Amino acid sequence: MKLVLATSNKGKVREIQALCEDYEVIPYSELIQEFEIVEDGSSFKENALIKARAVYKALNNEDVIVLADDSGISVDVLDGKPGIYSARHAGSDANDKDNLYKLIEDIKAENVESSPAHYTAAIAIVTKNGEYSVHGWMHGTALAKAIGDGGFGYDPMFIPLGYDKTLGELNDEIKKKLSHRAKALSLAKKILQSI
Numbered sequence: 001m002k003l004v005l006a007t008s009n010k011g012k013v014r015e016i017q018a019l020c021e022d023y024e025v026i027p028y029s030e031l032i033q034e035f036e037i038v039e040d041g042s043s044f045k046e047n048a049l050i051k052a053r054a055v056y057k058a059l060n061n062e063d064v065i066v067l068a069d070d071s072g073i074s075v076d077v078l079d080g081k082p083g084i085y086s087a088r089h090a091g092s093d094a095n096d097k098d099n100l101y102k103l104i105e106d107i108k109a110e111n112v113e114s115s116p117a118h119y120t121a122a123i124a125i126v127t128k129n130g131e132y133s134v135h136g137w138m139h140g141t142a143l144a145k146a147i148g149d150g151g152f153g154y155d156p157m158f159i160p161l162g163y164d165k166t167l168g169e170l171n172d173e174i175k176k177k178l179s180h181r182a183k184a185l186s187l188a189k190k191i192l193q194s195i
């Protein structure tokens with residue numbers, strides 16, 4: 001089965017391909033020109049559906065199956081921020097490093113060295129027969145420093161529950177077992193098997 005990913009994030013493409021080895025997973029940019037999708041929903045689920053619907057419509061082929069991921073990190077000491085705004089935490093043109101160091105500064109400003117935190121991933125699937133969505137979470141600790149350069153985004157400051165190293169230090173196989181994305185995708189696969 002072919003799955004078209006409605007994402008411009010290469011880290012997500014890499015992880016979803018590794019987690020869906022039985023599928024042919026291709027980013028939509030291999031089929032059509034990338035375009036801007038305004039993520040103005042009020043939840044991860046709404047934003048994932050906005051992205052999947054936009055790409056489904058643009059592909060103009062009713063037989064495609066489109067999958068989108070909307071995700072982010074929520075830090076307890078920051079009252080759950082940045083949450084759905086994780087990609088724009090340091091501004092609308094921010095890159096992963098800008099967002100990472102802004103979040104580190106925000107945690108330091110609370111006069112703590114770390115805080116409980118969690119990642120959320122909402123996965124939306126759009127097909128001619130309907131729309132579906134599922135969620136997955138990964139809990140752990142957000143540090144006020146970055147260690148390691150594995151993963152992407154905020155991974156160098158995040159220690160998953162039960163570990164003592166950041167996702168920047170741990171190998172990809174560990175994140176593959178634990179991640180918010182892996183958990184949401186395992187539910188998404190059950191939906192894909194039934195359609």
Ligand SMILES: O=c1[nH]c(=O)c2ncn([C@@H]3O[C@H](COP(=O)(O)OP(=O)(O)OP(=O)(O)O)[C@@H](O)[C@H]3O)c2[nH]1
Pocket residue numbers: 006007008009012039051069070071072073086087088096099119151152153154155156179181
């Ligand atoms: O270190 C990380 N490990 C992860 O596993 C992870 N999952 C999400 N995020 C961060 O959360 C935002 C997503 O925003 P997002 O869902 O809008 O995606 P995006 O804008 O990057 O691409 P797109 O899929 O929208 O095209 C971005 O800042 C990501 O860096 C992660 N960071």
Ligand SMILES: [Mg+2]
Pocket residue numbers: 039087
């Ligand atoms: Mg985005």
